[in-house]
Amino acid sequence: MEYFIIVNPTAGGNNGRKIWPQIEQYLKKKNISYRAYFTEYDGHAVSIAMRILDQITATNHPDAIIIATGGDGTLHETILGCMRFYAEHPQIKVPRVPVGLLPIGSGNDFARALKIPRHWKKALHDIFECQVPTKIHIGHFINHDLSTDGYFLNNFGIGLDATVVYLANHSLLKHHKQFSGFSYWVSVLHAIQTVQPFELTVTHPNGTVHTYSKAFLVTATNHPYFGGGIDIAPRASVYKEQLDLVIVEKPTYRQILLFIFMLLLKRHLHLRFVHHFSETHFELKTKKARYGQIDGEELGHKTYNASYETKDYPFWIKKTDNSQL
The missing domain is CATH 3.40.50.10330 (Probable inorganic polyphosphate/atp-NAD kinase; domain 1)
Known part of the structure; x- marks a missing residue:
């Protein structure tokens, strides 16, 4: 070898x-x-x-x-x-x-x-x-406006998390030796206060269309974690063909505290302002420009018109108990 x-x-x-x-x-x-x-x-x-x-x-x-x-x-x-x-x-x-x-x-x-x-x-x-290699499912998206495509191993985010990525990357604290560790949390607080809700249209595999007028955080993911260990989609798995889609509508400050508490208990998907789907493919469309991110990398400030699915690739890893899911 x-x-x-x-x-x-x-x-x-x-x-x-x-x-x-x-x-x-x-x-x-x-x-x-x-x-x-x-x-x-x-x-x-x-x-x-x-x-x-x-x-x-x-x-x-x-x-x-x-x-x-x-x-x-x-x-x-x-x-x-x-x-x-x-x-x-x-x-x-x-x-x-x-x-x-x-x-x-x-x-x-x-x-x-x-x-x-x-x-x-x-x-x-x-x-x-x-x-022997293990087949892993990774995210694949097609940008219909530009006729381009790409892949994500973790998640594709629009709204809050992507704004945090942008603010943290451009923060003066990021390059300060003593305060660089605070740049992420300062960016989180700033994003919560400044990110405005936006209209999101979701088209599901069966053709059903849902529109959310106050989308705040939108994440397509193929495993549970984002943001350095936050368990945003507890039942998502790289061993499944499905992608998980989590949509959080603009919460009040009280609901933000509730969301954080329920997130720690892994029960946040039961909240009425949180929507969750697990599907083989779907389409997302926004009317207003918002920050986006792929695996922690900035996508810029723009509108989105894209479809999502999974593709498989062989990984050289030790199989875990849930590898047969």
């Missing part, structure tokens, strides 16, 4: 740069065959993954595994590169090269959903113990 490792040195606040020498020493000690590739800018892992697959395909490599070493963003780019490569080469009939994950980022929601150990040595051990 040979491992093609994509390393993001800046993942987890430069954690990748600090940890890689230890990982490399461990690999050499175990006599593991590997090749390392280091990202240098945003989006670099996409092209690296495509280049790796081109090399593997050209040499007909029989036992290749790609390992994304970083956070959710690094894995997102790696999978995006893989999906693009196979889409551009439909003539390839051999099984797709599996992807593994060493979670050394800050959020790691996807690793949490798959119960991948947070410590790199334990995660590597599970990778080496794996014998």
Whole structure:
């Protein structure tokens, strides 16, 4: 087995740069065959993954595994590169090269959903113990306005959570050594006060259309977590073909406190201003521009007219008890 490792040195606040020498020493000690590739800018892992697959395909490599070493963003780019490569080469009939994950980022929601150990040595051990790939369902969306598509491993958000991502990324506190940790929570408070409700139209698989005039937080997800461990869709699973859609209508301040309390109890989906669906596909449309995010990355301030579904991809992971769901 040979491992093609994509390393993001800046993942987890430069954690990748600090940890890689230890990982490399461990690999050499175990006599593991590997090749390392280091990202240098945003989006670099996409092209690296495509280049790796081109090399593997050209040499007909029989036992290749790609390992994304970083956070959710690094894995997102790696999978995006893989999906693009196979889409551009439909003539390839051999099984797709599996992807593994060493979670050394800050959020790691996807690793949490798959119960991948947070410590790199334990995660590597599970990778080496794996014998066969596991089919995982990831989110796929089509932007009908631009005739483009994309993928998400965690969630596609419109409204509150996306505004938090935008504010946190552009906060002056983010780059302050002493107060960088507060930037997220300051952004949450600011977003709750400033985000205005918007009209959202949802088209379901059976053709039924629902319109929500006061949408506030909209999240399409294929596993339970978002925002660094918040259990927004407790029954969502990467082993199912369905995506979960959670819509929160604009709450009062009292309802916000109730929502947080029920969220901790994992009973927030029972609230009357929270709507939840689990479906194989659906469409979302907004009339007014709002911030959006995919796996924690900004989409900008715009309107949305998109359809959502799942696509499967082989992952090199240790199977968990719920992998048969």
